[in-house]
Each structure stands twice: as C-alpha cells, then as structure tokens.
Amino acid sequence: MAALTPAVVPTRAAWLRNRWVRFAVRRTGRLLVSLWVLVTASFLMIHFVPGDPVRAALGLTAPADLVAAKREALGLNDPLLTQYVHYLGNLLHGDLGESIQSQLPVAETIGQRLPATASLAFLAFGVAIAIAVPVGVAVAVATRRGRRRRTELAFAGTSVVLGAIPDFLLGVALVAVFAVNLGWFPVAGRDGASSYVLPVLALAIGPAAVLARIVRVEMLTVLETDYIRTARAKRLPALRIHLRHALPNAVTATLTLGGMLLASMVAGTVLVENVFAWPGLGSTIVQSIVSKDYPLVQGTVLVYGVIVLIVNNLVDVALAVLDPRSTIGDL
Known part of the structure; x- marks a missing residue:
C-alpha cells in the first residue's frame, strides 16, 4: 500500500496545477460571489423602500386587514434574517414570489416576457x-x-x-x-x-x-x-x-x-x-x-x-x- 502513495500524489498535484482547472475554479468562484451579492442586493431592495411597500402597492385606501394579510403572505412580518433564509430557499426552487398587482407568480410573468x-x-x-x-x-x-x-x-x-x-x-x-x-x-x-x-x-x-x-x-x-x-x-x-x-x-x-x-x-x-x-x-x-x-x-x-x-x-x-x-x- 505504501508503494502506491508516491504514484498517486504527483498525479493529483499535476491535476491541481493545470492552468485551465485553476481558471475554471477562479471564474466559478467569482461568479458565485457575484451572484450572492446580486441576490442579497435584490433582497434588501424591498426593505430600503421608505414606508410600507405593501401599503404603497395596494394604495392608501386599501383596508388595513387586506394590507396586513398581504404582509403576512409575503413574510414581511418575520425577522429580516428569517426572510433572507426563506428568500434564498425559494430562489433555489425557482420561486421568485408573487406579484402584488396580478397575483401571478413572478417567475411566470418573467418567463412570458x-x-x-x-x-x-x-x-x-x-x-x-x-x-x-x-x-x-x-x-x-x-x-x-x-x-x-x-x-x-x-x-x-x-x-x-x-x-x-x-x-x-x-x-x-x-x-x-x-x-x-x-x-x-x-x-x-x-x-x-x-x-x-x-x-x-x-x-x-x-x-x-x-x-x-x-x-x-x-x-x-x-x-x-x-x-x-x-x-x-x-x-x-x-x-x-x-x-x-x-x-x-x-x-x-x-x-x-x-x-x-x-x-x-x-x-x-x-x-x-x-x-x-x-x-x-x-x-x-x-x-x-x-x-x-x-x-x-x-x-x-x-x-x-x-x-x-x-x-x-x-x-x-x-x-x-x-x-x-x-x-x-x-x-
């Protein structure tokens, strides 16, 4: 068993030294980091809007119970970290949420356009x-x-x-x-x-x-x-x-x-x-x-x-x- 070790180590090291492998790893890493930054920014975007985004979308005359129900449906009453984790989980399943106006899935609307x-x-x-x-x-x-x-x-x-x-x-x-x-x-x-x-x-x-x-x-x-x-x-x-x-x-x-x-x-x-x-x-x-x-x-x-x-x-x-x-x- 010990005699096999010198033959295995150089082969693996040579694979890791391959310039195209290093290029692929670095590019993939940069892409993943960029995607994480983009996803985080898109998540925080709705929380940077002054006031209540649901009230702004439904209008000032919308009933309070309707606004509260919509906030609950969107998960806006949960802690920010909980919302972020749910948002990431939904994205992994292709769920971009639901449109406030049309009540249609956002992914469906985007897929059509x-x-x-x-x-x-x-x-x-x-x-x-x-x-x-x-x-x-x-x-x-x-x-x-x-x-x-x-x-x-x-x-x-x-x-x-x-x-x-x-x-x-x-x-x-x-x-x-x-x-x-x-x-x-x-x-x-x-x-x-x-x-x-x-x-x-x-x-x-x-x-x-x-x-x-x-x-x-x-x-x-x-x-x-x-x-x-x-x-x-x-x-x-x-x-x-x-x-x-x-x-x-x-x-x-x-x-x-x-x-x-x-x-x-x-x-x-x-x-x-x-x-x-x-x-x-x-x-x-x-x-x-x-x-x-x-x-x-x-x-x-x-x-x-x-x-x-x-x-x-x-x-x-x-x-x-x-x-x-x-x-x-x-x-």
Missing part, C-alpha cells in the same frame, strides 16, 4: 457585429499609413456622434422618421419581423459605431506586424491576408468590448422597450415600478443581473480560449 427581451438584445448584438467588423476592417485597410485622411476623419466623427446618442433618443428619432413620417415600419408592438427593425437598430447603432472604431485600431496594429509583411511578400491575395491572417488576431479586444456591450444592450432594453411598447422585461420593470409592485421589480432586477453576469463570464471564457495570454493572471 423574457423571450421578447432576449431576442431583441441578441439580434441587436448580431447586427452590431455584422456592421462593425466589416466597416472597421474596410476603414483600417483604406486609411493604413495615413492614407485617405478625409475618410479617416469622416469615420471618426460619424462613429463618435453615433456612439454618443442614447438608445432611447435614437429610438424616438427612428420612430418619428421611419414609422410616423414614412410609415415603413410599425410604430410599436411586437408583431412580425418588421416590428424588430427599429428597436434592433436603436440598440445596435451606438455599439456598432464603438466596435467599428476598436476593430479599426486593432486592425491597423496587426497590419503592421512582421507576419503580415511576410504574407504580402509572398504575394498572397489581399482578401486572404486581411480576413484569414489579420482579422483573427485583431478580434481579441473586439470580443472583450463586444461582451461588455452585449451586457449593456440587455440593460438598454429597459428604455428601448418602453419607446416601442415592446412586451419584454424592460417594459415590465417600468410598469411594476410605476404600480409599486415590488416583488415583480425585485425578480426582474435579479433576472437582468443574472443575465449580465452570465454574459460577462461567457465572454471571459471565450477570450481565454481564443487568446490565453489575455488571461494569464487567471491561468
């Missing part, structure tokens, strides 16, 4: 990438080594302006021009493919402008590297040099920023959905805030936070796979 928000955000992200990458590459190739100065200035000015316009303001402008004046697209609602066009553009144009600038800068750097000069010396086709050799090496920064922009797009749906009366989580959270339906606000905020955390962690994983050097501290 989440697909509309997810489809809008991810479609907008795809459009932003589809615009940013080819535009950034084309401008980088056209303006390399100081050429076409006017093109560079026009691109820089346009991208700065478009990137600075708030999503909801851009949405209002798109509605005024293309829905009200021209009548090309629906003003509001989610009914068919045409109803996606304006809200998707409202979410995608700003991030596309920002990403295009990053793609151009990274592409300019890569185009001046030695291996690209070698590829040109071999007289390889320009399209092959730019797309096969240069673009993959310029995508790291784009992926990092793209992930952050995707998270911001998910959060940006709150305003854009209200501009277009989109039946998603964004309009739901605003309506629940107005009606003071705090359990629904609490659950919706929690879901938004979880989506953002998951997106950020998926980007980190993809970045580590594509370029391990970028996460050398974790690996």
Whole structure:
C-alpha cells in the first residue's frame, strides 16, 4: 500500500496545477460571489423602500386587514434574517414570489416576457457585429499609413456622434422618421419581423459605431506586424491576408468590448422597450415600478443581473480560449 502513495500524489498535484482547472475554479468562484451579492442586493431592495411597500402597492385606501394579510403572505412580518433564509430557499426552487398587482407568480410573468427581451438584445448584438467588423476592417485597410485622411476623419466623427446618442433618443428619432413620417415600419408592438427593425437598430447603432472604431485600431496594429509583411511578400491575395491572417488576431479586444456591450444592450432594453411598447422585461420593470409592485421589480432586477453576469463570464471564457495570454493572471 505504501508503494502506491508516491504514484498517486504527483498525479493529483499535476491535476491541481493545470492552468485551465485553476481558471475554471477562479471564474466559478467569482461568479458565485457575484451572484450572492446580486441576490442579497435584490433582497434588501424591498426593505430600503421608505414606508410600507405593501401599503404603497395596494394604495392608501386599501383596508388595513387586506394590507396586513398581504404582509403576512409575503413574510414581511418575520425577522429580516428569517426572510433572507426563506428568500434564498425559494430562489433555489425557482420561486421568485408573487406579484402584488396580478397575483401571478413572478417567475411566470418573467418567463412570458423574457423571450421578447432576449431576442431583441441578441439580434441587436448580431447586427452590431455584422456592421462593425466589416466597416472597421474596410476603414483600417483604406486609411493604413495615413492614407485617405478625409475618410479617416469622416469615420471618426460619424462613429463618435453615433456612439454618443442614447438608445432611447435614437429610438424616438427612428420612430418619428421611419414609422410616423414614412410609415415603413410599425410604430410599436411586437408583431412580425418588421416590428424588430427599429428597436434592433436603436440598440445596435451606438455599439456598432464603438466596435467599428476598436476593430479599426486593432486592425491597423496587426497590419503592421512582421507576419503580415511576410504574407504580402509572398504575394498572397489581399482578401486572404486581411480576413484569414489579420482579422483573427485583431478580434481579441473586439470580443472583450463586444461582451461588455452585449451586457449593456440587455440593460438598454429597459428604455428601448418602453419607446416601442415592446412586451419584454424592460417594459415590465417600468410598469411594476410605476404600480409599486415590488416583488415583480425585485425578480426582474435579479433576472437582468443574472443575465449580465452570465454574459460577462461567457465572454471571459471565450477570450481565454481564443487568446490565453489575455488571461494569464487567471491561468
């Protein structure tokens, strides 16, 4: 038995020293801590509201016995620590509570609205990438080594302006021009493919402008590297040099920023959905805030936070796979 010990210990130690195992453990740990902070913040949110949240939701004229019964049903009469433990236990079973206004489970309401928000955000992200990458590459190739100065200035000015316009303001402008004046697209609602066009553009144009600038800068750097000069010396086709050799090496920064922009797009749906009366989580959270339906606000905020955390962690994983050097501290 003693002879087996030296063979077992090095094998286990080697497994623990694996850089990808360490990366997975650290990322999982950070995600769990972030989730705990988010859950705790969403729990405390309803207790930071001045006054009685149930009375605020039911109205000043609601009977006292109805308010007391609702507080008892929500568990608000229990000690804070007891409420917290119950809240965590309910979350583990997928129970986000019950809406004060509709009397429906919060999880059911979110489940009905989440697909509309997810489809809008991810479609907008795809459009932003589809615009940013080819535009950034084309401008980088056209303006390399100081050429076409006017093109560079026009691109820089346009991208700065478009990137600075708030999503909801851009949405209002798109509605005024293309829905009200021209009548090309629906003003509001989610009914068919045409109803996606304006809200998707409202979410995608700003991030596309920002990403295009990053793609151009990274592409300019890569185009001046030695291996690209070698590829040109071999007289390889320009399209092959730019797309096969240069673009993959310029995508790291784009992926990092793209992930952050995707998270911001998910959060940006709150305003854009209200501009277009989109039946998603964004309009739901605003309506629940107005009606003071705090359990629904609490659950919706929690879901938004979880989506953002998951997106950020998926980007980190993809970045580590594509370029391990970028996460050398974790690996």
